[in-house]
Amino acid sequence: xxxxxxxxxxxxxxxxxxxxxxxxxxxxxxxxxxxxxxxxxxxxxxxxxxxxxxxxxxxxxxxxxxxxxxxxxxxxxxxxxxxxxxxxxxxxxxxxxxxxxxxxxxxxxxxxxxxxxxxxxxxxxxxxxxxxxxxxxxxxxxxxxxxxxxxxxxxxxxxxxxxxxxxxxxxxxxxxxxxxxxxxxxxxxxxxxxxxxxxxxxxxxxxxxxxxxxxxxxxxxxxxxxxxxxxxxxxxxxxxxxxxxxxx
Amino acid sequence: xxxxxxxxxxxxxxxxxxxxxxxxxxxxxxxxxxxxxxxxxxxxxxxxxxxxxxxxxxxxxxxxxxxxxxxxxxxxxxxxxxxxxxxxxxxxxxxxxxxxxxxxxxxxxxxxxxxxxxxxxxxxxxxxxxxxxxxxxxxxxxxxxxxxxxxxxxxxxxxxxxxxxxxxxxxxxxxxxxxxxxxxxxxxxxxxxxxxxxxxxxxxxxxxxxxxxxxxxxxxxxxxxxxxxxxxxxxxxxxxxxxxxxxxxxxxxxxxxxxxxxxxxxxxxxxxxxxxxxxxxxxxxxxxxxxxxxxxxxxxxxxxxxxxxxxxxxxxxxxxxxxxxxxxxxxxxxxxxxxxxx
Numbered sequence: 244x245x246x247x248x249x250x251x252x253x254x255x256x257x258x259x260x261x262x263x264x265x266x267x268x269x270x271x272x273x274x275x276x277x278x279x280x281x282x283x284x285x286x287x288x289x290x291x292x293x294x295x296x297x298x299x300x301x302x303x304x305x306x307x308x309x310x311x312x313x314x315x316x317x318x319x320x321x322x323x324x325x326x327x328x329x330x331x332x333x334x335x336x337x338x339x340x341x342x343x344x345x346x347x348x349x350x351x352x353x354x355x356x357x358x359x360x361x362x363x364x365x366x367x368x369x370x371x372x373x374x375x376x377x378x379x380x381x382x383x384x385x386x387x388x389x390x391x392x393x394x395x396x397x398x399x400x401x402x403x404x405x406x407x408x409x410x411x412x413x414x415x416x417x418x419x420x421x422x423x424x425x426x427x428x429x430x431x432x433x434x435x436x437x438x439x440x441x442x443x444x445x446x447x448x449x450x451x452x453x454x455x456x457x458x459x460x461x462x463x464x465x466x467x468x469x470x471x472x473x474x475x476x477x478x479x480x481x482x483x484x485x486x487x488x489x490x491x
Numbered sequence: 492x493x494x495x496x497x498x499x500x501x502x503x504x505x506x507x508x509x510x511x512x513x514x515x516x517x518x519x520x521x522x523x524x525x526x527x528x529x530x531x532x533x534x535x536x537x538x539x540x541x542x543x544x545x546x547x548x549x550x551x552x553x554x555x556x557x558x559x560x561x562x563x564x565x566x567x568x569x570x571x572x573x574x575x576x577x578x579x580x581x582x583x584x585x586x587x588x589x590x591x592x593x594x595x596x597x598x599x600x601x602x603x604x605x606x607x608x609x610x611x612x613x614x615x616x617x618x619x620x621x622x623x624x625x626x627x628x629x630x631x632x633x634x635x636x637x638x639x640x641x642x643x644x645x646x647x648x649x650x651x652x653x654x655x656x657x658x659x660x661x662x663x664x665x666x667x668x669x670x671x672x673x674x675x676x677x678x679x680x681x682x683x684x685x686x687x688x689x690x691x692x693x694x695x696x697x698x699x700x701x702x703x704x705x706x707x708x709x710x711x712x713x714x715x716x717x718x719x720x721x722x723x724x725x726x727x728x729x730x731x732x733x734x735x736x737x738x739x740x741x742x743x744x745x746x747x748x749x750x751x752x753x754x755x756x757x758x759x760x761x762x763x764x765x766x767x768x769x770x771x772x773x774x775x776x777x778x779x780x781x782x783x784x785x786x787x788x789x790x791x792x793x794x795x796x797x798x799x800x801x802x803x804x805x806x807x808x809x810x811x812x813x814x815x816x817x818x819x820x821x822x823x824x825x826x827x828x829x830x831x832x833x
Binding site: 268297298299300301302303304334349350353356357358359360361363364367371374386448449451452453455456458459460462463466467469470471 | 523524527528530531533534535536537538645674675676678679680681682683684685709710711712713716717735736739740743746747749750753754787
């Protein structure tokens, strides 16, 4: 393999690793959101990733999670001996970049301004992702005439495989919630308990507004990123009405 | 006022600004924040129709004449409600203070409502200033920005004990409309700064105050909706929803409107252009023309008819602020019954 081919293969591996990193607030990969400015690996195994966000004032806690997750994803790759992940153009970039580089955690990076780490924040947003995923999986069933009584007795294994179902299972598993074939289809994302037929209609309404919120926020973030960096191509951006509804 | 298809709309723009964000107003040492803030606002403008975009220099500092033309002459607005944003750590004279807004507005009697603000971290001095502003400018509302930086603090919550002092003062002074705007920072930084549960608490504890959650709690629309459905005195401020989505993402806009109509209802939604981020003209005209899409996906969302649009575009805010609305703009049943006011 030539050096150029090797470098290209490594850059591909880097991007694949970054595709596993999600913006927790949007539940979408940072690669499809256009947050990755550049990702390279030098011949001696030094990975360099540059990230950008839709605004200068994007919330620092979520920004920290993204940068830290990107670091973990890249540093664990075969052939990567050292990794540097740099957030650009952000009011807290120095604290975040320094904190992630030092592997010191959020509270240390924002000394005196934070009292804890971000595990609870991450879990709260995974719960929202479970709700949004529940909407995505259940809406076609409801549209097809499945009522609350029937939905309340269904299990994850009773549905045909789909990307949406895989994603829902994965988010539930990440939270330690039941995600196997026997697990109820609709559960409370905090307790993991099955949602009964009486509570189901309101639960699904709540799931839907959560999904709408993710979509609306994602579209605003994409628009802001495009307005902020008009010169840069944006991968996988919904280009117009035809793709506006496409599940991410 | 705006007229279309035989319907007359009285327009109250519930969210306007008269700011100076030009370099002459930047605090030395904080230039990057002042610049970052206005550039962020300018990027939001990019979500509106292209022909309404301004060059950054004009956007940083526009004139009184610009505002009067954009909002009133061209923008169909009858009354504009100023929502001040101070940001004194970044802008020398503030971004747009109550005083700056009022000094300009007082030259145009009847056109403006002057909301003021308070910050619980300002203590007794802040309380004295708040009381003075209410007296001087006749404020019936205030705009609270919980992410504002203040002496090393990066934000606050409505449930902070000091905030309760100010809310009690609001009740005492008749400052009944509390506009809450969440931002990206709050103490401590590891918490979700956009969480609206503090609004839930104070709405219960201060039932005589109205809490208008600006930008419908974006990016936490779901939390806002679930809270608003349980609290009779919580309202949705539509600034950014219309400006940021109606043109750029019409189908997402329809879904967000559908959710708001379902959870919050047309009696508790308030139009705001967020001028000068976006001009009101295209937003007013667009909302009057807007209809829920007919596809199955939107089938179980409530519909919004001309009466509902009249409420959102002006009558709801007029009711909260005691603004007189001429009878010709009332809803049909109100005209028939001869009910005064909106």
